[in-house]
Structures are given as C-alpha cells and as structure tokens.
Amino acid sequence: MARYINPFSDWSFKRIFGQEYSKDLLIEFLNQLLLGEQHITDVKFKDKEMLPETKDQRGIIYDVFCETDTGEHIIVEMQNRSQSYFIDRSLYYASKTIVDQGIKGQWDYHLTPVYVICFMNFDVDENTPKKFRTDVVLADKDSGEVYSNKIRFIYLVMPLFKKKEEECTTFLDCWIYNLKHMETLEKMPFEAQHKIFKRLAEIADSKTLTKEEQEKYDNSMMVMWDNYAVYKHAEEKGMEKGMEKGMEKGRKEIALNLLTYNTPIDVIAKSTGLSIEEIKKLEQ
Structure with missing residues (x-):
C-alpha cells in the first residue's frame, strides 16, 4: 500500500487544499505560486457550489473556492483528463465570479481580483499549453503591459514538470515535485528545508x-x-x-x-x- 494518498483524486485534492484544517497548506502553496506579487495570510472558504440564477442556466461546482484576507477570489481546479473546452471552462468560472460581485442598486463597478489556478494532470494535446506553467493576464497586445489585474489565470501542466529531486531549486519546485510524485514516495522530500512538507506528509499519510x-x-x-x-x-x-x-x-x-x-x-x-x-x- 502506498505511504501517501494520490493528491489528484477529487477527495484527496480537497483534503489537501480545500479543508479548514489544512488551509495552511493552501496558503503556503499560493504564496509560492504568487511569490513577489501576493502575500496571503489567511483564506476564507466559500461555497463550492454556485447555483444558477434560472433553471435554464448551468450551475458551477468548484474544486476549491476561497477569498483571501485582502479580498481576492481564488479558484483552484484540478483536471485529470483532457477536455475540448477546458480553457473556455476556466474563462467561464472567472467570468461568473466577476459578474457575481455586482450588487443591486447603485454601484461603481469596483471589482476585486479573481485568480483561476488550474492543475492539468494529463498529457499534452492541442487544447493544452505547451509548457509547464502558463500565466495569462489582461495585457496590451503590443507592449505586454498589464492593463488590469482583475483577472488572472495560471495553468500548471503536471506532465511537463520534468525536474528530478536534486534539480528542485525553488520552494515552488519542491511543491510541484512532491505533488507529482507523492503516491510513489516513501518519505516526503524537502522536509528539512521547508517545515510545511512535514505538515503535508501528516495530511497525506494514508495510514492515518x-x-x-x-x-x-x-x-x-x-x-x-x-x-x-x-x-x-x-x-x-x-x-x-x-x-x-x-x-x-x-x-x-x-x-x-x-x-x-x-x-x-x-x-x-x-x-x-x-x-x-x-x-x-x-x-x-
């Protein structure tokens, strides 16, 4: 029997990143993913199921949906199989979260940023970014200058992360390596350098x-x-x-x-x- 759970099953992913008792893992991961841009000290989990306004519309069920202590909305999705319109789906999720910020009555259209982070745990195809990490922002086409920080997408294509344990030089590298190989590990690497991985080992230990x-x-x-x-x-x-x-x-x-x-x-x-x-x- 494997020492640690597979983090990419629906239940395991929520156990690691979507529960109140393990939100320290989510906060640490997000801070490394957004290093130099954000420093999150707390998150509040929101309802994962967003019901449609009418019977004709589709509802949404998120993997992880939270709000940071400074007001940003963060959606974390995990996908194990290729899907023709997966990128479109992430756009829909972000757009729905932006639209739902609208309030009834007089409103000045002030929005808080929405981040969509997608783990894509399947082989590269025509619908998949061609590198491990792809960051998408609303920017000027010619200069690349960011036009608005209100919407952001980060796509992580797990099969394209090829680094070996000894090649992981950043904290984020260590995170991705552990998540990718967790089910086959006998001991969680990098615990000596980063104490959060001892916590990850405790949460992911199948024997507990x-x-x-x-x-x-x-x-x-x-x-x-x-x-x-x-x-x-x-x-x-x-x-x-x-x-x-x-x-x-x-x-x-x-x-x-x-x-x-x-x-x-x-x-x-x-x-x-x-x-x-x-x-x-x-x-x-």
Whole structure:
C-alpha cells in the first residue's frame, strides 16, 4: 500500500487544499505560486457550489473556492483528463465570479481580483499549453503591459514538470515535485528545508485515514480510474461522434455506480461532468 494518498483524486485534492484544517497548506502553496506579487495570510472558504440564477442556466461546482484576507477570489481546479473546452471552462468560472460581485442598486463597478489556478494532470494535446506553467493576464497586445489585474489565470501542466529531486531549486519546485510524485514516495522530500512538507506528509499519510475516510478515498480513486478508462476506450474507437456517445454512456455508468455507494450528488457531478439534474434522473 502506498505511504501517501494520490493528491489528484477529487477527495484527496480537497483534503489537501480545500479543508479548514489544512488551509495552511493552501496558503503556503499560493504564496509560492504568487511569490513577489501576493502575500496571503489567511483564506476564507466559500461555497463550492454556485447555483444558477434560472433553471435554464448551468450551475458551477468548484474544486476549491476561497477569498483571501485582502479580498481576492481564488479558484483552484484540478483536471485529470483532457477536455475540448477546458480553457473556455476556466474563462467561464472567472467570468461568473466577476459578474457575481455586482450588487443591486447603485454601484461603481469596483471589482476585486479573481485568480483561476488550474492543475492539468494529463498529457499534452492541442487544447493544452505547451509548457509547464502558463500565466495569462489582461495585457496590451503590443507592449505586454498589464492593463488590469482583475483577472488572472495560471495553468500548471503536471506532465511537463520534468525536474528530478536534486534539480528542485525553488520552494515552488519542491511543491510541484512532491505533488507529482507523492503516491510513489516513501518519505516526503524537502522536509528539512521547508517545515510545511512535514505538515503535508501528516495530511497525506494514508495510514492515518479513518475507515470512513479510506472508503471515500477509494471511491474517488475508482472515479479517477473509471473516467480514464472511459476516455481511453472512446479515444480508441476513433470517430468523434462515437467518442462523445461512448464517453457519455461511460459517465452515466460511473454515476450509477457511485450512487450505489451513496456518494454525494455534487461530488458525482464534479467527477463525471454530468449535471446535477442528469444525476437526479439516474437516481430515480
């Protein structure tokens, strides 16, 4: 059995970065990711599920959604499989968070910044940035000068991080290395240099999970493996239309399986890409 949990399953990712008891990990990671720009001392978790204003609109379920002590909104997303419109989805998430800052009545349009940080844990394809880290800002096309700091995207393509342990020279390098290799590690590297990794080791230690937590973790790993198998099967079938149908059928099969384990509907929706309404129909 692996010493540490796989950080890229839905449940594990939220355990490490999306819980009140582990928010010190999130704060330290964000400070290294935004080194020289921001120094966050605290975050407040917001509701991960954003309901639509009307029945015709789609709701949103975030992986991690928080607000910093200085008012910035930060969305952290983790994606394990390629998706045709993943970049568009991140734009939609940011735009929705900006629009929702509007208040009724007289308003001067003052906005607080929105950051979207995306872990892309899948092989490079035509929909993926071609380097490990891509930072996107609203800037002048010719000069590159930042025009507004109100919206920011950071894409981290995990397979493109190639550094070995001895090549990790920055604090952020150490973070990415540990996250990428965590499931195969026997001891968490860099603990001597950075005490936060001792804390990460405690949170991610599979031997400390309760029976209920172990079941949730196993469930989330099953979702991750099933989603990958569905995607690969549809990919091998070739035709795009057939691929879409195959993936849709596979997602529904996964959802039905998870319902038998009493998995919360919002977790199933986030894991499979099905809407909450579609899952409720399957449940019936």
